[in-house]
Amino acid sequence: MSESAAKGRRVIRGIDASGAYPVEYRFAHARGGNRHLTVVFANIDAPDDYGWATGIFDNLRSNILWIRDRFDGGNTYYLCRDGDFGIEQSVIGLIQKVVKALGLTPADVTLWGSSKGGSAALYFGLRYGFRNIVASVPQFRIGTFVRDMYPRTGRHMLGDTMPEDRVQLLDSVLNDLLASDANPDAHLYLVSSPQDEQYATQIEPYLGLLQRYPNFNFLFSESPHITGHGKVTQRNTPPLLGIAGLLVEGISPRLGITRHGYEEPDADRSGITGFLAATAIVQDWLVPPVVTTPLPHDPLPVTGASLTGRAPGAVRVSIWENGDYLASAPVGPEGDWTWQREGAWSTGEHTVRLFAVDRNGIQSARTDVTFTASDRITTPKAPETTAPEQYFDVEGTRVTLLPPLTHTPEPGQQLLATSIRFTGASNGATHVGFRENGVLLGSCPVGHDGRWLWNADGDWLPGTHTVEVVAANDTGEVSPPATVTFAVMPVPGR
Numbered sequence: 001m002s003e004s005a006a007k008g009r010r011v012i013r014g015i016d017a018s019g020a021y022p023v024e025y026r027f028a029h030a031r032g033g034n035r036h037l038t039v040v041f042a043n044i045d046a047p048d049d050y051g052w053a054t055g056i057f058d059n060l061r062s063n064i065l066w067i068r069d070r071f072d073g074g075n076t077y078y079l080c081r082d083g084d085f086g087i088e089q090s091v092i093g094l095i096q097k098v099v100k101a102l103g104l105t106p107a108d109v110t111l112w113g114s115s116k117g118g119s120a121a122l123y124f125g126l127r128y129g130f131r132n133i134v135a136s137v138p139q140f141r142i143g144t145f146v147r148d149m150y151p152r153t154g155r156h157m158l159g160d161t162m163p164e165d166r167v168q169l170l171d172s173v174l175n176d177l178l179a180s181d182a183n184p185d186a187h188l189y190l191v192s193s194p195q196d197e198q199y200a201t202q203i204e205p206y207l208g209l210l211q212r213y214p215n216f217n218f219l220f221s222e223s224p225h226i227t228g229h230g231k232v233t234q235r236n237t238p239p240l241l242g243i244a245g246l247l248v249e250g251i252s253p254r255l256g257i258t259r260h261g262y263e264e265p266d267a268d269r270s271g272i273t274g275f276l277a278a279t280a281i282v283q284d285w286l287v288p289p290v291v292t293t294p295l296p297h298d299p300l301p302v303t304g305a306s307l308t309g310r311a312p313g314a315v316r317v318s319i320w321e322n323g324d325y326l327a328s329a330p331v332g333p334e335g336d337w338t339w340q341r342e343g344a345w346s347t348g349e350h351t352v353r354l355f356a357v358d359r360n361g362i363q364s365a366r367t368d369v370t371f372t373a374s375d376r377i378t379t380p381k382a383p384e385t386t387a388p389e390q391y392f393d394v395e396g397t398r399v400t401l402l403p404p405l406t407h408t409p410e411p412g413q414q415l416l417a418t419s420i421r422f423t424g425a426s427n428g429a430t431h432v433g434f435r436e437n438g439v440l441l442g443s444c445p446v447g448h449d450g451r452w453l454w455n456a457d458g459d460w461l462p463g464t465h466t467v468e469v470v471a472a473n474d475t476g477e478v479s480p481p482a483t484v485t486f487a488v489m490p491v492p493g494r
Contacts, residue, residue, distance in 0.1 A: 009058050014279040016097065017360040017407075019090030020423075020453055021081070024068040024361060026050060027098070027276060028057075033265030036062035037102060038110045039095055039124075041078060041117030042069045044150065049075065051117045061263075062110070063272075065098050067091060069116070074156035077142055078120045079173070082159045082448070083166050092128055101275040103267065107131040114191075115139070119174065125186060126177040136191035139202045143170030178209035187215040282355075286364040289317045289337070289356045294371045302347060302373045306340040314356035314364070321352050331356070333402050333427070345373035359425055359450070360407075401479035404432055404452070404471040409486040417488050420456040422469065429471035429479070436467050446471070460488045 009028050016023045030036065038060060042051030049070040057064055069075050071087050078091045099109060110132035113121040118138030125133035139145045146154035147162050158166040190210060192203045210216050289311040294300055311317050312335035319326045319339060329339035349372050356364040404426035409415055422444075426432055432452045433443040444454035465488055468481035 009055075012276055013281045014276060015281055015361050016090070016094040016279050017362065018097075019093045020084075020086035020451070021071050021090040022360040023090050023094045024070070024281075025094060025279075026053060026064075026066040026068075028064045029269075029272075030063040031061045033263045033267055034061040034063070035102075035104065035264050035267065036108050036110065037099060037104055038062045038064050038112055039121075039130075040064060040066045041111070041113035041120040041124075042067070043113070043115040043117045044075065044153075046117070051113060063098075063102060065095070067094065069120075072156070075116065075150075075153045076157050077116055077123075077146075077170075079123070079142075079170070080157050082157075083169075092124060095124070095128075097275060098272070101271040103271060110134060113138070118191075122188075123174055123177065125188075126174075126182040129183050130186070132187045132189075134189045134191075137193075137198065137203070138174075138190075139198065140174045140206045141171045141202060142173065143167035145198075145202065146170070175206065175209070178206065178212075181212065184213060185215065186213065187217070188213055189217045189219065191219045281361070282363045282365065284365065286314065286356055286358055286362055287312055288364040288367045289314070289354045291354065291367060291369045294369065297370055297372065299372050299374050299377055300345070301377050302344040302375050304340070306338050307352070307369070308336070308338040309354075310335045311337055311356040311364075313358060315359045316357050317354050318357055318363075319352060319354050321350060326352070328357075347373055347375055349373075359405075401426075401428055401471050401473060401477050403480050403482040404429065404469050406469050406482055406484045409484055411485060412487070414487045414489050417459045417462060417490060420460055420488070422452075422454045422456065422467070422484075424452055424469065424482075425450045426452065426471040426479070428473060430473045431471075433470045433472065434467055435470070435481075436465060441467070462488050462490045464488075 012027045014025055014027065016025065038057070040050075040052050040057070042049050046052075046069075047054065049068045050066045053066050067078065069078055071081055074081075076087050079085060079088050081087055095109075099106065106129045109130045111121040111125040111130050112134045113119070114136035115138065118135035119140070119142055121133050122135045122138055124130065143154075143158070144167060146157060147167050151162070154162050154167075158170070188210065190203075192199055207218070210218070289309050291307060291309040293306070293308045307319070307329075309317070311331045314331045314335075316331055317329045317337045317339070319329060326341070327339055329337040331337045349370060351368055351370045354367045354369070404424050406422065406424040408421060408423045422434060424432070426446055427450050429446045429450075431443050431445050432454070434441040434454060434456075441456065442454060444452050446452045464485060466483055466485045468483050470481045471479040
């Protein structure tokens, strides 16, 4: 799915669901063949959790990758959820895939962010060796900050009780990188101000470590118009954009050797085009929702009528009219959904647009249904509901666990013998087991959000494999098996 930015720059939306956590992104191609990538991290108050995404970068010539900081419904500094740093691995996985798809190197990348986003830019830039880092008013003691200033975010990142050991761990991640002189050749651009209420505790104690970097640049703004943390970046936006413009042209604003004209208009774009298509937010493989009632152009009462249908493979159906969001209808385990509007429809014809959404946020193509709302007909009788389907295990015990959903491997996928990883989801389960030909291969826990991941140890024999995946819970209930068949290829050179 694409959208237009304020000055006509095409923006493409997508989701990289290859890691433990799906990562949502926006991407804009470079202008004039520029060979640079700017990665943008979001601050706490960023609209829709995308930072600097209101058109302010429209004149920037580089490729731009905006990464959304919303995981399981909250902010995470792109690092952790309940102390699990799988989010970090998912985020860096996305960045590295985009860098590779563009045919670039970490030397061709600028990481950019303010406040929370500035902390993320520093962390990922230092840890993973990116050349340019622009951080405006970041927090260095992240754990203490979210615990004291944003406890909702703190509980999301650290767990409900925000244990002290996790607070201290988050406090140390940036400090440890600086103390170890990580990525010593990075070009660092830090923005702060004495009028920032966080300066004394979150910036000043770490300037000594930063000054050990030979390419450290400190923009210290003492403007009387700065009245707090949120104003520092606003007052420094013009020079920051000036720095960005120089960096994407291969020029570091310091004395020394520079390069100009960092452009390649005829560069092969097939890599990034393929990646964007594979991770597009709308995918053909997810079946569009089917509307069973009302039938096309059916008359409906203005109140009390339900829309019903099926959306196999989805967790919810998103419902819109004339570009306005109406509601989301949850999809049941058998693929059924139903929705009844609160309040009344206006009389006359309505065209409602729906699309299915899977647990990773992938969307289906759109389905439209047109009906006429009338105040002269009565509410139809509500459809009867049925109890959840029940299953019996081999010993005759009744269970209600459904077979787990398996996301990877995909059916028929070819994998190297040393790269076998199973991912999926299972509601109501606490762990998932794997077996082949009746032999138990291993098991893994199910996360609080229903997702699971199992990395199979050891080499697999080349050929076709059919693995049964079974969900279970702490009460001893076991689901019927789900099966996945895939092919294992020998490792080259072995």
